[in-house]
Amino acid sequence: MTRPSTAWMAGAACLGLDGRDGRADFLEARVADQLGMCAWCPVAVQCLDYARATGATDVVMGGVVLRSRPLTTEGT
Numbered sequence: 001m002t003r004p005s006t007a008w009m010a011g012a013a014c015l016g017l018d019g020r021d022g023r024a025d026f027l028e029a030r031v032a033d034q035l036g037m038c039a040w041c042p043v044a045v046q047c048l049d050y051a052r053a054t055g056a057t058d059v060v061m062g063g064v065v066l067r068s069r070p071l072t073t074e075g076t
Ligand code: SF4
Pocket: 012, 013, 014, 015, 022, 023, 024, 037, 038, 039, 041, 042, 043, 044, 045, 047, 048, 060, 061, 062, 063
């Protein structure tokens, strides 16, 4: 199986935030701030495609909050 290209990461608005690649390590940032950055990111489409291809979860990528479980309004 071929891994998806990561060349798009060079144009990421979040490039360098985590020191690893173009995908921000947004764990320390507020979701609203993350989504705000994604909103003007020139590679958001490629980022979301990559997230879907790699099964990314529990992260903001491509302007979408990707969760491993559905949100619920019920108590814990
Ligand atoms: S869409 Fe968001 S997470 Fe993806 S590269 Fe751009 S800023 Fe980073």
